[in-house]
Amino acid sequence: MDRLSDLPEPILIHILSMLPDDGKQVVRTSVLSTRWRFIWMSVLVSLDFNHSSKKGIADFIASVHRELYYWRSCDKIRRFNVYLHSYDECYAKDVDLWLHFATTKVEDFFRLGIRNDKNYEFPQFAYKIASLRNLELWQCQLNPRGSVHWSSLVSLSFGFMNLTESVMKKVLSGCPNLECLELHNFRGIHRLEISSVKLRELSIECYYNDNHDLWLEIIAPHIQTLGLSGLCNEIRIRQRNVASLVTAILYLDFDVKGKERNLEKECSFLKELLQSVAHVENLQLNTWGIECLSILELKGWRSPPSSWKFLELGATLNQLEFPGICSFLQSSSDLETLVISWYGYNHKSRELLSKYINEDEQSRRFETHYFNCSLLHLKTIKFIDYFGPLSKYKSALPLVKYLLKHAIVLEKFVVTARIKRNVASQDYVKMEQEFLSFPRSSPHASVIFSY
Template sequence: MGRRQQPETVGVLDRINNLPDSILSHILSFLPNKEAVRTSILSTRWKYLFASSISILDFEHCLKNLYEEDVNNFMNFVDTLLFNPRDRVHLESFRVNDYFVDDEDDYLPLYGWISTALSRGLKNIGINFINEKVPVLPTLLFTSHSLVTLTLFLHIKDDMKIPTNACLPNLKNLCLTNLAFEDGYSILKLISSCHVLEDLTIYDCCFHSISELNIHNLLLRRLILCFEHVCVRDYDYVMAIDAPSLVYFEYTGIVGKGYTLSNMKSLVKPEISISHFHEVHSERSATQLLQGTCNVQSLHLAIEAFNETFFRTHLDPKLVFHNLVELEFHSYYCYRKGVRLVEFLHNVPNLKTLILDLV
């Protein structure tokens, strides 16, 4: 037998390395972050190429199941990504948490990363902090002209502070969870400064020192309000909503002091779920809440409280749903205590579809 012929290697072109950096970075952008970072060990040229290919950085995904020494490596990686001398990375989405933080000093690099990403045109950011003692968030978080989506989920005991110059002119999506605002008007000012806001979600937030929670926005299309775990004493204000473009409205939790819902002609199918009541105002306030949705064709209504006042007295004659053709009604416990469901149905003269869930 003759000798096996060796493959020809002379004159073979290295087509990959002949490509410009911009093309290589574009190719790396199709890889998962972890795989893209691994290319940094190929050669000196590839050491920082991955940085410009990463547009999404998610701590929730990156920090999962990491040991302490790996966390230090991860922090070095983020430093390299955001502060590398060769290329200025421009993240589109940054989801950050403080799972690796032990004390307040550890927030310094964390806030440095947030501020750097924001200064380079970050569009979407989500912050989930589980520690109760968190320093004041970076001011740039509330004054960014590039942010489109802002999600805040904090477990802090101290009141949230919003800077007086807060303004997010290009923000379209805002989600606030588990926040307490010592100056409730500061967050209302922030919301009103978001002129192109389309989606607003508020979960279990406390607004102190206000008499009225006013949400006025011409472009708002989706509004979710949940006050399920808010103390009654923290809900001593009237809610006013003026959103002529609103299509989806979801309200869950306690019935507050009073409601003014106006210009909701675009509303399609509101979902209202009442779990408990502000005892003093429950009957009148619940009527006001429903009255603001009385022009809709479809309604999801759930009464989940043990309270005995709601729908026990005669309904307000103004509470008539002339356009309602579909009603989905859920009642837990209340129907045994005198909910005037039959009387309520008399106020829905054109109803065609009724779905009942009575437990």
């Protein structure tokens, strides 16, 4: 007897679902016996069609049609991903057919990406997809004539698109269960109002504005996580109501493209951002923010009091940045966890800070300055992503001493290096011994090196 084939069909389907989800091996089981002939149609698989510039677009279109023909009898598809390196309006009907397939078959995730100046116009029937949970659209034209019905959608991502406030309003009202919204490289809207209680995560990357006097205004009283990334001279975002915000991720940068930087504008932008997220529990800030903080500290500016309990800072770990970091810590009286992510040597950052700060003078200021505050709640400190010999980064030692001296309830100081333990050189052993020799205010503090 074939004991495997005698198992109940739900168990057989579960077994087949353990195979690679591209579906090829699942389909091959149909030749085993008549019992297995149609079971594969009930297994959730993933279909991925990626058109590269080296492959002819016509051949690619034909191959997708052939593949979807084979899967027409399948009950459901887990994930469906299509990326077109080039697109022309003559292929719009073909893409429409793929979308129709997706609206009837895809259950979990659908992504459509098109790389071309001629954006694909999203068809009207696709605004009514009742079962889909995750949707990503890149370089599409959205113009729903009626209402949008994406009732099961929990995650939505738009990229490289011209949006309007009326379209966004229709989209958001048609996604009552949406939890996460991502907007990448977009333009066209100046006000983003999110009233849904369920939508808790918003990510914005590279917002472009043709009118540089206008800002993108965010009104989202129920958002809990906000991520902002991209060029700050393009983003220009003002948060008016983010009262429920718990986590803010600010990975911003500034690109002047050969022009002289407007530091007054940059620092003003950072100050407004920090004031708007002073109430959050978790904050992540990259090297651009630390760069501006160091310049602001030199000018006498102090960070507003904050409620941060978790703080992650991207830094190059040179002494020019330390006063800015420590000034930042002074305003973080509730801080429990500090993570400093090493970004390596940043020539642009060091060059700018060197114009405003003499390194020797800054070193003396750091050692004798008034950064004498107790970090009353700081229990965990992590320096992560070290790479190469630690002796190259001895400039970080004054900051390590400062933290060990002022963190009076510290429990763990962890240094994580991006090397394998079996290739850890004697250099790491020496640095570990040096770290361990520094005085610690907390009797319970342990220094841990991890490779």
